[in-house]
Amino acid sequence: MLLSNFIGGKFASFKEETFIDSYNPSTGKVYAQIPNSSEYEINLAVEAAHKAFQTWSKTSRSTRAQIIYKIADILESKLDEFAKAESIDQGKTLEFAKNVDIPRSIYNFRYFAGHILHTEEKSTVMDNIALNYIQRSPLGVAGLISPWNLPLYLLTWKIAPCIAAGCTCVAKPSELTSVTAYMLCHVFKQAGLPEGVVNIVFGTGPKAGQALVSHPKVPLISFTGGTVTGKKVNETCASLLKKVSLELGGKNANIIFEDCDFEKTVDTSIRAAFSNQGEICLCGSRIFVQKSIYPKFLDAFISKTRQLVVGDPKDPKTKVGALISKQHMEKVLNYIELAKQEGGIIECGGRRIILDGELSDGYFVEPTVITNIKSSCRVAQEEIFGPVVTVHPFETEEEVINLTNDNQYGLSCSIWSENGRRVRRVAESIQVGYVWVNCWMVRDLKVPFGGVKKSGIGREGGEYSMNFFTEQKTICLAN
């Protein structure tokens, strides 16, 4: 499949005519070729977005919402097609793409279309002196940069609030997973989204991404990706005084107390550890278990991990698909080797899996459980972003709070306990942006989402996304 950029409502011809191979991770074969775009294409896209902003920013909320609802409806009618492409492009199971990625992408559009219809600005009367009211205005052309792990889900999590708010955008998806973003451009056309409101430019981070971040006519950047890249993006934005939102890496704790609902805890911990091959920024990859139930938990957890079928992403029995790339698979396997050097015990998994036939060159790794490792070791401190977890015993609340907070990241955490007061004490002491109690990855799009420490800056979701894409002006009318 040969992709082309989507600029000003057209599938644009491309100056350099050099393409990047994008692989199907489960076969190791090329699935798509994407334009290796540069500053030139970014400039064209920004110009198109600027032109469109003049009209789109003044288009009524109801018209914007109507078009965005239509995008959601068309996407929904093509759910199977999109899920199939996402699974081939990313390596995730078809089941996960069908039940998580694409439904959530549809909901991102529906949610923000509804949001702009049902919110109003505040006005306040100041005794009999004045009336203050707030005018909310879209900021302009936004640069949207997204990663490869939940390609359409995270791209639409930015595009939907951006265009609902009245901004226009230039989006750059990950060069590893561009196919569903390209398919989405056809949906935009079909839904009647005016030309130039969304422009999608494909290419690498250092070339197309950097050109977008540093473009003088792009006053705001919404970035989701790794912490090292986020830092670079932040440095560029700071020097140009841009508004920036950074959703970055995580090394999330899953804290299990002895009074938890045991079965539910084990089942959800398995999902939190290995969903999407562990390639979710929210995965619970550091599992802390209270000593009194540690042996029982470990037995149950290992036994359920062994039951997870790793294999063909198309097969409904498969629970763990392929990792995104050969390079990433090697990184994950290196962490497993490092764990051994650090004295860790590989309780299960630990190896690459070579499957038969067309999957023989795929990037499959067994779900891996590591114990006997200090929480201060690199494997328990750094983001592996694969199907690898470390399990650690603890005794007291204070100890587990310290262990959890002793990490550079602060994205999310799960707490398992039936004791409400304990839950509150722990939840309020943990340095993260999101705490799940007796659950994992239950998402309400109204609430603030984001990280602390090296997991990011800013919040997305509902009014928080709206605040990012708009500026509020107070207008004071004297009596």
Ligand code: NAD
């Ligand atoms: P990455 O940082 O390598 O790339 C993310 C995006 O940034 C890609 O589109 C890439 O092309 C682009 N990019 C790379 N260098 C750039 C540069 N110099 N300037 C501008 N753009 C550039 O991340 P990844 O490997 O694609 O994704 C995995 C990471 O994303 C993990 O760390 C994961 O935790 C994180 N993530 C965070 C969240 C969250 O909500 N906090 C969600 C998903 C993923």
